[in-house]
Amino acid sequence: MDTVDYRQCGVDDESLLEYAKESGRIFLTRDSNLYARAKKLGIHAILLSSEGIVDALAELSRELGIPLEIDLGKTRCPMCNTPLKRKPSSEVRGIPEAIRRRFEYVYACEGCGKVYWTGSHYARMKETLERARMRARQL
Secondary structure, three states: OOOOOHHHHOOOHHHHHHHHHHHOOOEEEOOHHHHHHHHHOOOOEEEOOOOOHHHHHHHHHHHHOOOOOOOHHHOEOOOOOOEEEEEEHHHOOOOOHHHHHHOOEEEEEOOOOOEEOOOHHHHHHHHHHHHHHHHHHHO
């Protein structure tokens, strides 16, 4: 699933609503007034009731049927939303030598040039998703 962070489409409410309407995206918010405005404009919107990421992910999984798992073949750059390409680490310039030795493959963004690998951050994401799956079963 491809997403856009508010910083990529405008920080004021009007810009966010306009972008959601024009792009046909699902609009996620915790702001009940903004949610009501989005609905009035015919935007598919979801009002998140939870504060934490685990509960929010569980809500979205239940509401939209989103599987709470990481598919590295469909992952996107968190900075610019460009699909990431799996590449041999030996072919990617600019990564630390220790990363190159530890990981045979990395995930490179052809949009902004960022490079990612399945290190400790990936392990924490997997743990968060497991907690969210458990929470979704409780809802």
